[in-house]
Every structure is written in structure tokens, then in C-alpha cells.
Amino acid sequence: EIVLTQSPGTLSLSPGERATLSCRASQSLITGYLAWYQQKPGQAPRLLVYAASTRAAGISDRFSGSGSGTDFTLTISRLEPEDFAVYYCQQYDTAVTFGPGTKLDIK
């Protein structure tokens, strides 16, 4: 099973700042099949990025994904109040697994 590790566990930032979230896989994702989701309390997850760097439909260009192999990053360029949430990475290279999440909260 491919294990995903996300860091940091919690990230405290202010609106307008840049957020950098990391996701590391226990083995290389040869296909680059890595997605990022945003989840707010009481809501279902929302797909932000798939295939490591492709933004999903309707997602702001403030969100960008990058990376390959075992190291992937989600960057939020200028934080808006609605961006404070939990973010999960998911690999679908070999079966499916999710990372434990990064909580982005307001400083």
C-alpha cells in the first residue's frame, strides 16, 4: 500500500499570505496520479487538483499543484478567508489512499 504523509499537520497563516502544503508518497507515483481536495466542516471534500498539476473545473487559479515521483506540493498563492479548511492529498497510481490531511487555520 502506498502511504501518503502530509506536512505540516497544521499551518497557521493570515489572509493574503502564501500557503505551501506538502504530500510525500512512500513510493514513486510513476503515473503522477495525485489529487488534492479541500474539506470544510460538515461538508464533502471538493476536488481542487488532479494528475498532480491540473486544476479541476471552476477552481481558482490561486490554487496550483506541482511535483512528481514521491514529492508533491499544493500552493495557495494569496489566502482568502474561505480557503481556511483541511486539505487532503490522494494517490490513485496504485489502488487509492489518502493522506492524513493538513489543517490550514487563520493566524
Place this chain on the structure above:
Amino acid sequence: EVQLMESGGTLVKPGGSLRLSCVGSGFSFSSSAMNWVRQAPGKGLEWVASMTSSGTHERYADSVKGRFTISRDNAENSLYLQLTDLATEDTAVYFCARGGGSYSYWGQGTLVTVSS
């Protein structure tokens, strides 16, 4: 508008069984791979099971293999998850989600509580 609506979650005793349903609308259900993902209270996301669009192939997380069964009825635009031999650690919100890799649409979830 794409919609997914889960139902069937309830309180059940350990060792019990339950069937969850998910009805899709606003998209070609019969052309879509479908999935179940769960989230225990205050915890992260856990993939549970997936099924191809035709229903030919299915796969399961090790934690539920042999106890849960995914199925679908494309004529009814419905996805199902049969849960048996339930344990307290199966307590979670169960989401259905559309997609063959990344999950582009999710339902709001249905809560399954396993407790005596």
C-alpha cells in the same frame, strides 16, 4: 447539475448489517466509475470500495474486504454498499463519489454508527 445523494445510514449494533444507497443525477451514471469513501468522526478520509461503470470490476480496501460489497444498478442510477459484520471502527460518514481516479463529485454523506 451533478448530484449524488446517499441514504441508509443509521445506528446498528456490532455484528449487524446495513445497506447504503447513492442515487446520482445530472450526469451519465452508467458511464461513470463510482466509489465509496468514509470518514470516521474527527478523522481523515479512507477509501472503501470502487466499481467500474459496467459493474464488471470492483475493489476494496483491506479493512473491509470480505465484509462489504459494492454494487450498482445503472438502470436506476444507483450505487450500493452492503455492510456486514459491522464493528465499532466502521462508525463513519460514508460518501459516494464519482470518478475513475480522482473524485470530481461527492455526495453529502450518510452517517453509520455502530454501537451497542
